[in-house]
Structures are given as C-alpha cells and as structure tokens.
C-alpha cells in the first residue's frame with residue numbers, strides 16, 4: 247500500500263472512530279477533572295499529564311510538516327501556524343495556568359490522548375506539506391477566509407473561557423463554583439464550544455479529509471463531555487441558571 251493510500255485509510259479510520267467514541271462517552275465520562283474516579287490505574291499529576299499529552303501534537307506535527315516538500319509554501323505555512331499556535335498554547339502555556347493542586351489524571355487517559363494526537367499530527371502535518379495542493383489563490387477562497395475567521399474566534403473564546411474557569415479558584419483551592427459572565431450566561435462549556443469552532447474552522451480552511459476527521463472526532467469527544475458537565479452542574483448547584491445550555495447557545 248502506498249503512503250498516500252495508508253494516509254487516506256487512517257483518516258477514514260479517525261472519522262469512523264468518532265461514532266463509537268461518541269456513543270461510549272455518552273455513557274462513560276472520561277475519568278479526569280470533576281469526573282475523576284478510582285479504578286483507572288496509575289495516575290500522573292494533571293499538569294504533567296497535559297504537557298505529555300499535548301506536546302506530541304505540537305512536536306510531532308512540526309517534525310512531519312518540516313519533512314514535506316511544501317514546508318516553505320505560503321498557504322501550508324499559514325495553515326500549519328494555526329495548528330502550532332493552538333498546540334503551543336495547549337501544551338506549554340495552558341498547563342502552567344491551571345490551578346490543579348493535588349489533581350491527578352490517569353496514565354491511561356494520557357496514553358490514549360498522546361496516541362490520538364500523534365496520529366492526528368501525522369495525518370494533518372503530512373497532508374499540509376506533502377499531499378495537499380494549495381496555491382496562493384486559496385487565500386481568496388471563501389472557505390479559507392471563513393475557516394480562518396472561525397478558527398481565530400474559536401481560539402479567543404477557548405482561551406478566554408478556560409481563563410474564567412481557572413480564575414474561579416484561588417491558588418491552592420480545588421473546588422468548583424458556578425462560572426458567570428459573557429458566554430457562560432448561555433452555555434456551561436464555552437471552552438469546548440471555542441475548541442469545536444477552532445477545528446471546524448481549520449477543517450474549512452484546509453478543506454481536507456484529515457482535518458474534517460479531526461473536527462468530527464473533536465465533536466464526538468467534547469459534545470458528550472459538555473452534556474455530562476452540564477448535568478453535573480445542574481445536580482451539584484440547585485441555583486444553577488436554568489436557561490443555560492450545555493455547549494451550543496439556545497440549542498444544545
């Protein structure tokens with residue numbers, strides 16, 4: 247099998263895996279953060295877990311992208327920058343902002359996250375600098391313009407929303423409060439909404455199978471978690487705002 251055929255088969259596999267992932271996560275919440283529980287094997291400090299899980303998406307993508315013949319072409323470089331800005335922040339800034347004293351994450355979750363991120367980094371990095379074909383005319387295509395706009399807006403929402411949550415805790419605290427203000431008046435998880443907008447925008451801007459697979463897989467991962475978070479808030483806080491939705495304002 248040629249590498250191009252293998253790459254396509256793996257991209258279809260990620261897309262197909264979105265269905266069982268969604269179904270499983272509707273019944274079993276990933277055991278980290280507020281849903282952490284015993285019985286998932288050895289654990290790591292949360293901060294280390296986040297760095298280990300996400301750094302592979304940054305480093306792996308950068309390496310694969312740098313090996314492709316299109317590594318210096320304008321459009322691939324712009325699309326790659328979107329990925330690297332997101333994962334540079336997720337791997338090397340976000341973990342150091344967390345107020346995660348005493349919090350741990352199962353090694354199994356870190357390993358699964360790192361495995362997925364490695365595969366995803368290969369699929370998207372390889373596409374952008376080797377298998378995709380982008381000319382500078384793509385910069386004027388509405389899919390590119392809309393995709394980049396959606397990505398940038400989603401990134402801003404994601405970083406803002408995570409920061410609101412992080413600031414709910416004083417240093418050393420580990421409990422939960424009701425987040426308020428801005429998009430939090432509409433949904434329980436604007437950070438997940440922002441993340442979903444980012445990868446939907448990236449998929450539009452790349453117009454590729456691996457980017458589409460990643461966006462769909464992200465939805466399969468984050469929509470069930472947002473629904474679980476939302477139900478948890480309602481159960482935990484009797485005064486939780488009734489009009490708030492889980493992840494999509496006015497809808498879901």
Ligand code: NDP
Pocket residue numbers: 278279280344345346349404408411412414415420421422423424425437438441463464467468
């Ligand atoms: P959460 O919203 O569960 O938590 C984010 C941080 O805020 C955690 O440190 C959490 O603490 C803290 N926190 C959350 N809610 C409250 C509250 N009500 N009161 C006080 N502190 C709170 O997000 P995740 O940890 O699941 O995800 C973190 C980031 O990673 C998000 O931006 C998300 O979009 C992204 N992500 C992306 C995925 C993808 O598929 N692309 C998959 C998973 C995450 P604690 O950990 O103690 O609960």
